[in-house]
Each structure stands twice: as structure tokens, then as C-alpha cells.
Amino acid sequence: MYDVVIVGAGPAGLTAGIYAQTKRLSSVILEAKEIGGQLTCLYPHKSIHDFPSYTDIVAHELAGKMAAQAREMGCEIREGEEVIDLDVEEEKITPKTPKGTYEAKAVILALGMGLFEPRKLGIPGEEGLEGVYYNCLDTKPFEGKRVLCVGGGDSALEMALTICGCAGKSTLIHRKDYFRADEMTVERVEKSPIQVVFRTELKEIMGKERVEAVRLINNETGEERVVPIDAVLISIGFIPNLESVERWGLELKGKAVVVNPEMRTNLRGVFACGDLVTYEGKTKRITTACGEASTAVNSAYKYIRKPYWA
Ligand SMILES: Cc1cc2nc3c(=O)[nH]c(=O)nc-3n(C[C@H](O)[C@H](O)[C@H](O)COP(=O)(O)OP(=O)(O)OC[C@H]3O[C@@H](n4cnc5c(N)ncnc54)[C@H](O)[C@@H]3O)c2cc1C
Structure with a gap:
């Protein structure tokens, strides 16, 4: 015993x-x-x-x-x-x-x-397309890619910071107009090449077999746009x-x-x-x-x- x-x-x-x-x-x-x-x-x-x-x-x-x-x-x-x-x-x-x-x-x-389990958005295209991630076990899939990161907490900001050095372009969207993350992490994002877009939600992930574009909506103005993207990294928590x-x-x-x-x-x-x-x-x-x-x-x-x- x-x-x-x-x-x-x-x-x-x-x-x-x-x-x-x-x-x-x-x-x-x-x-x-x-x-x-x-x-x-x-x-x-x-x-x-x-x-x-x-x-x-x-x-x-x-x-x-x-x-x-x-x-x-x-x-x-x-x-x-x-x-x-x-x-x-x-x-x-x-x-x-x-x-x-x-x-x-x-x-x-x-x-x-x-x-x-990672928390999912439950939007069209989230299941079944190659290029949708909920964590970053390896930075290789993001190398040279246009990456859309989703979320506004510590995890989302830290994931975006993890991949921004190797990604071709990284964009971080958040549905609110402020982050809920440590001040130091927010400062690091502000000083990084990450493009931050507030008040924006991911509505659809598009592509045939792998991610090719995303449909975003500005939740203040209702304006929608389709943006070409190679990979999506969703960090909105865990169940x-x-x-x-x-x-x-x-x-x-x-x-x-x-x-x-x-x-x-x-x-x-x-x-x-x-x-x-x-x-x-x-x-x-x-x-x-x-x-x-x-x-x-x-x-x-x-x-x-x-x-x-x-
Ligand atoms: C993206 C992200 C970034 C973070 N960054 C930081 C940071 O910079 N600094 C910081 O201080 N904290 C950070 N945290 C928080 C930190 O990771 C956690 O607080 C910490 O890992 C908690 O440790 P733990 O041992 O309690 O749990 P865990 O790290 O979750 O370990 C639990 C272990 O238990 C195992 N397990 C589960 N169920 C069973 C079972 N039934 N039988 C046997 N084994 C089981 C799991 O497989 C796992 O290995 C971060 C969290 C996230 C999500």
C-alpha cells in the first residue's frame, strides 16, 4: 500500500x-x-x-x-x-x-x-476543414501562413504571441473592445506585429478541404467581410x-x-x-x-x- x-x-x-x-x-x-x-x-x-x-x-x-x-x-x-x-x-x-x-x-x-475539451464556436466550417486549431502543439502549421486568432483572454493573446514570430501575418479578433488579459501580455501584443481587430466576430470558416477564407462581422456596425486566411486558431476557453x-x-x-x-x-x-x-x-x-x-x-x-x- x-x-x-x-x-x-x-x-x-x-x-x-x-x-x-x-x-x-x-x-x-x-x-x-x-x-x-x-x-x-x-x-x-x-x-x-x-x-x-x-x-x-x-x-x-x-x-x-x-x-x-x-x-x-x-x-x-x-x-x-x-x-x-x-x-x-x-x-x-x-x-x-x-x-x-x-x-x-x-x-x-x-x-x-x-x-x-476546447470550447468551440459552433459556426459553419469549424468542423472538418484542415487548418482549424484550438492549441499550438507545434508552430510548423503556422509558418508563413495568414493566421486568424480568435479570443480576448490570456490564452488567446498568448497563443497569438506564440505563432506571430513564424506566421506570415497574424490577426487577432475579439468581440469586445478590450482584452481580459494580464497587462504585461496586452503590452506584448501591442508591441508585436499582430494586427488587433476589436468588436469583431468569426461567423464562418470557408474552404473546400482546408481553410481558405473567413467571414467576419463587426458587431457594432453589422458590416460583414470575407478575408482570405490559411489557418484559424481559436482560444475561447475549455470545457x-x-x-x-x-x-x-x-x-x-x-x-x-x-x-x-x-x-x-x-x-x-x-x-x-x-x-x-x-x-x-x-x-x-x-x-x-x-x-x-x-x-x-x-x-x-x-x-x-x-x-x-x-
Ligand atoms: C494557454 C494557457 C497559457 C497559460 N499560461 C500560463 C502562464 O504563463 N503562467 C502560469 O502560471 N499559468 C499559465 N496557465 C495556467 C496553468 O497552465 C495552469 O494553472 C496549470 O497547468 C495548472 O496545473 P495543474 O497541475 O493543476 O493542472 P494541469 O496542468 O491541467 O495538469 C493536470 C494533469 O492531470 C491529468 N489528468 C486529468 N484527469 C486524469 C485522470 N482521471 N487520471 C490521471 N490523470 C489525469 C491531465 O492529463 C494533466 O496532465 C496557462 C493556461 C493556458 C490554458
Whole structure:
């Protein structure tokens, strides 16, 4: 039986793994897909400027450093192991994956948004045409292309900044007349070659097999225009998939797990951290995910060592 099973190997899960090693808790990290979470599966080529110790580090590199540190500290990380069930009993918790059944004294959930889907616009041409993207796993498809980026939040601006260096021309449209993003990111967009068009919505993506043009509408004047485009990059958020978490009996608020300041959930011996959780003042950042992971490990440690800690 493990002291702790950690579910998810994004920043929160990897930090929990590192900290569990310092506490000499026997542990394993189970990851459904690949190590690194959103940093590797959503924005591997994006620069990160707000993680202490690096003024500028590419996301997949930061994830790689976290994973290397975890492994060097002795963490066991198993990829391709999606936790599909979680039985919580008095003396043990049993996470189950299609590959096996684990037993633990405590579990730390660090699932992020779960196995999420990108939010779609639901417009004609969005499905089936080559050249419609919701993330930037590789900058190659955008090289030398005329790219239309859609959205006005941090993700959209950061995606546009990621591709603008290699794209032939990048245009960013947003339905409002202001961005909802960090000031520093907005300034970087303003200083970049990205053409920003406010009050504009994407109504149709046109083409035979691949994207050839888009139909845009100015939502103030109603004026419509067709613009030749080679690729569309839509960043309007994600739909978290926390179906399994709901099934396991965890208390949810909206699409997130409710935790107390110790990162305890409503289930005995089950702790949670990172983008998965909610509490007053919660922010979804890498640093907060890491901080919450340390708290979760500390709380799991106290829970496991009781009655000494009681
Ligand atoms: C475009 C974009 C840019 C961003 N830029 C920044 C930035 O510059 N700075 C910053 O601080 N933050 C940034 N963020 C936010 C940051 O990425 C997240 O806050 C952070 O990744 C949260 O870490 P996490 O470990 O909680 O979740 P995640 O990174 O989502 O990791 C969760 C992991 O759990 C796995 N998982 C899910 N379900 C299961 C299951 N059932 N079984 C096993 N494994 C499972 C997933 O596969 C995933 O690997 C950005 C977010 C986006 C979308």
C-alpha cells in the first residue's frame, strides 16, 4: 500500500510528488496522458514569464525540468494511467485505472480540468476543414501562413504571441473592445506585429478541404467581410470534464472541487490541488498549483501520521 497516490502529472501533481519525497512518503503519480499537464498538452511552445527563477522559459522545458526533478528525487511516474474509479473506505483508498488497482492511505487529486475539451464556436466550417486549431502543439502549421486568432483572454493573446514570430501575418479578433488579459501580455501584443481587430466576430470558416477564407462581422456596425486566411486558431476557453470526479462523490462548486485551506476535500483522506480546486480567491496559475500541492502533501502527511498529529 502506498502512503499517497497522486493523480495527474501537471505542475500540481509533480510538485506534490517532489514534496512527498522530502517527507519520505511512499508514492506514485498516475497520469492519464503525458507528463507536464497543460504545459505540454496545450501550450508547449509558449514562453512563461511568471515562474520564479526564470524570466523566460518555454512551457515544455519548464515541465521537463519539473519532471526531471521529480524523477531525480525518486518519484515514480506512470503515464497512460487514467484513474477512472476511486473507492474510499475507512482504512484505505483504492484508485483504479484500466491497467491496475492501487491502494493508498491518502490520495492527492491534481487533475487540472480533467480530460477537457476546447470550447468551440459552433459556426459553419469549424468542423472538418484542415487548418482549424484550438492549441499550438507545434508552430510548423503556422509558418508563413495568414493566421486568424480568435479570443480576448490570456490564452488567446498568448497563443497569438506564440505563432506571430513564424506566421506570415497574424490577426487577432475579439468581440469586445478590450482584452481580459494580464497587462504585461496586452503590452506584448501591442508591441508585436499582430494586427488587433476589436468588436469583431468569426461567423464562418470557408474552404473546400482546408481553410481558405473567413467571414467576419463587426458587431457594432453589422458590416460583414470575407478575408482570405490559411489557418484559424481559436482560444475561447475549455470545457472541463470532471464527470469522474462527480461520480466519486466529491463536492463540486461549478466545475471545480471544493477544498478547505488545508486542501482537504469532503472525502476522508482525499486531498486536491491545482486548477481542479476552488476556494475564495483561487487563481489558476502554475505557482498557485505548486503552492497548493505543498499544502496538500503536508495535510496528507498529518492525516497519515495520526494519531501523533491528532
Ligand atoms: C494557454 C494557457 C497559457 C497559460 N499560461 C500560463 C502562464 O504563463 N503562467 C502560469 O502560471 N499559468 C499559465 N496557465 C495556467 C496553468 O497552465 C495552469 O494553472 C496549470 O497547468 C495548472 O496545473 P495543474 O497541475 O493543476 O493542472 P494541469 O496542468 O491541467 O495538469 C493536470 C494533469 O492531470 C491529468 N489528468 C486529468 N484527469 C486524469 C485522470 N482521471 N487520471 C490521471 N490523470 C489525469 C491531465 O492529463 C494533466 O496532465 C496557462 C493556461 C493556458 C490554458
